[in-house]
Amino acid sequence: MQELPEIAGYKAGDVLVLAGELFGRGYANGLVDEAKRLGMTVIGTTVGRRDADGSLRPLNSDELAESEALLGGKIINVPLEAGFDMEAVNGHAPVTEQLKKARPDDWNSITFAEGFIEQARAAGTARFRAALALVAKEIEGLLPAGANVLFAHTMAGGIPRVRVFMPLLNRVFKGTGDKYLSSGDFWNSQLGRLCDVSFNEVTADTLRYLLEETVALRERISANGGRVRYVAYGYHGTEVLVNGEYRWQSYTPYVQGLAKMRLEDIAAEATSKGVEATVFNCPEIQTNSSALFLGVEISLYPLLTAIRREAGADASRQLFERCQAMLKEGESIDKLLERANSYLSSPILSAIVDYDSWPQHNTLEQAELMLAASAELMGMHADQKQLVCAELSRVVFLSTGRLMLHASWNPVAPVLWLNHGIIARLVAGDRGRDILEA
Numbered sequence: 001m002q003e004l005p006e007i008a009g010y011k012a013g014d015v016l017v018l019a020g021e022l023f024g025r026g027y028a029n030g031l032v033d034e035a036k037r038l039g040m041t042v043i044g045t046t047v048g049r050r051d052a053d054g055s056l057r058p059l060n061s062d063e064l065a066e067s068e069a070l071l072g073g074k075i076i077n078v079p080l081e082a083g084f085d086m087e088a089v090n091g092h093a094p095v096t097e098q099l100k101k102a103r104p105d106d107w108n109s110i111t112f113a114e115g116f117i118e119q120a121r122a123a124g125t126a127r128f129r130a131a132l133a134l135v136a137k138e139i140e141g142l143l144p145a146g147a148n149v150l151f152a153h154t155m156a157g158g159i160p161r162v163r164v165f166m167p168l169l170n171r172v173f174k175g176t177g178d179k180y181l182s183s184g185d186f187w188n189s190q191l192g193r194l195c196d197v198s199f200n201e202v203t204a205d206t207l208r209y210l211l212e213e214t215v216a217l218r219e220r221i222s223a224n225g226g227r228v229r230y231v232a233y234g235y236h237g238t239e240v241l242v243n244g245e246y247r248w249q250s251y252t253p254y255v256q257g258l259a260k261m262r263l264e265d266i267a268a269e270a271t272s273k274g275v276e277a278t279v280f281n282c283p284e285i286q287t288n289s290s291a292l293f294l295g296v297e298i299s300l301y302p303l304l305t306a307i308r309r310e311a312g313a314d315a316s317r318q319l320f321e322r323c324q325a326m327l328k329e330g331e332s333i334d335k336l337l338e339r340a341n342s343y344l345s346s347p348i349l350s351a352i353v354d355y356d357s358w359p360q361h362n363t364l365e366q367a368e369l370m371l372a373a374s375a376e377l378m379g380m381h382a383d384q385k386q387l388v389c390a391e392l393s394r395v396v397f398l399s400t401g402r403l404m405l406h407a408s409w410n411p412v413a414p415v416l417w418l419n420h421g422i423i424a425r426l427v428a429g430d431r432g433r434d435i436l437e438a
């Protein structure tokens with residue numbers, strides 16, 4: 001996205017539907033915020049909860065009350081959990097049972113029965129789609145006649161919920177020295193293959209199911225004169241300021257990137273059939289979902305430089321002061337930005353990160369460089385619970401939500417990147433200054 005989108009025509013009575021549960025610091029908060037600012041009604045959904053015996057259930061009344069308070073709207077209480085790690089099929093125990101006793105050291109020799117992953121996946125898809133059909137029915141009853149409806153897909157995930165994955169993924173994403181594990185080796189194992197299928201199912205194909213399970217609903221809304229739009233959150237690297245120029249870069253190893261490209265393809269296919277669906281590739285921020293990817297936050301620091309460049313020193317002063325106040329005595333924002341820039345401009349990264357062959361696997365050298373930079377930057381803070389990146393994450397999720405909502409009205413392409421430049425330009429002008437001041 002190079003230009004700010006035209007102002008959307010959404011108004012009171014129009015509806016934002018979240019396909020994916022809302023969490024406190026997640027990206028979707030930006031969309032919810034903007035929808036409410038325009039007077040729209042927000043309808044939420046839930047991933048549901050698993051009981052100790054493994055059964056999937058809706059939220060209980062306390063959980064529902066808490067979630068609805070966070071959302072500021074009604075939640076359709078049908079568990080929309082995607083994936084298949086707890087599906088038993090054809091006499092095979094679910095993945096979670098099969099891997100219960102698996103030892104991390106055996107990661108490369110674990111196997112599954114022929115066809116099991118595909119069968120478990122099909123069972124998970126059927127369960128998810130049936131739940132989605134119920135959700136679509138409930139939504140229909142809640143829509144005012146003539147309302148415009150924006151569906152937002154926010155789901156991403158799919159790491160099987162078995163203990164063996166945590167130490168392995170910690171080694172892939174956070175490991176240095178002896179602890180380092182090559183993401184390429186992991187990805188080529190049976191466990192890696194399981195993750196690949198699972199990420200595709202949860203992160204990408206759920207958008208397809210959403211598009212398909214809302215066909216009738218979509219037709220009814222259109223027949224009543226309302227617009228129907230779909231937006232989804234993607235990730236495919238971000239252009240940030242490196243050595244004073246906007247340059248595309250990416251977190252490595254983002255193995256989930258294959259699923260994110262599949263998500264883009266689904267939006268492109270829908271668009272080609274006349275359904276307006278847009279994937280917005282968003283910057284790296286800190287949320288519940290990105291906590292595993294240590295180092296992903298480094299590319300967020302130069303947003304400060306971008307904001308100062310686009311908004312000027314005066315308009316960005318408060319933000320800089322808030323960030324400076326989070327640093328230890330003797331540390332400065334300039335030093336922080338220099339350190340982040342020296343990582344982002346490292347020749348080790350430029351040798352690896354490449355748009356055409358994205359996503360790249362890690363190397364020991366790259367992992368050690370990234371994790372050392374991440375730790376040093378974190379170490380400049382006075383309190384590890386008050387981080388510059390948390391402040392910047394808020395600016396990003398609010399800005400992207402605003403850009404996405406408006407851009408969805410007349411989408412110009414099925415895939416758009418919301419880079420640091422457009423975010424900085426939004427908050428520099430009348431349409432986004434309040435985000436900096438909040």
Ligand SMILES: NC(=O)c1ccc[n+]([C@@H]2O[C@H](COP(=O)([O-])OP(=O)(O)OC[C@H]3O[C@@H](n4cnc5c(N)ncnc54)[C@H](O)[C@@H]3O)[C@@H](O)[C@H]2O)c1
Binds near residue numbers: 023080082156296
């Ligand atoms: N955090 C980042 O740096 C970043 C960058 C670009 C894009 N995104 C994307 O933004 C979207 C929102 O993520 P976020 O970072 O705000 O984190 P989040 O944890 O707030 O949101 C993740 C969402 O995925 C849902 N989810 C996870 N597993 C699921 C499953 N098995 N079935 C159904 N739903 C499931 C969660 O319920 C939640 O709604 C995701 O698509 C994510 O990939 C995040």
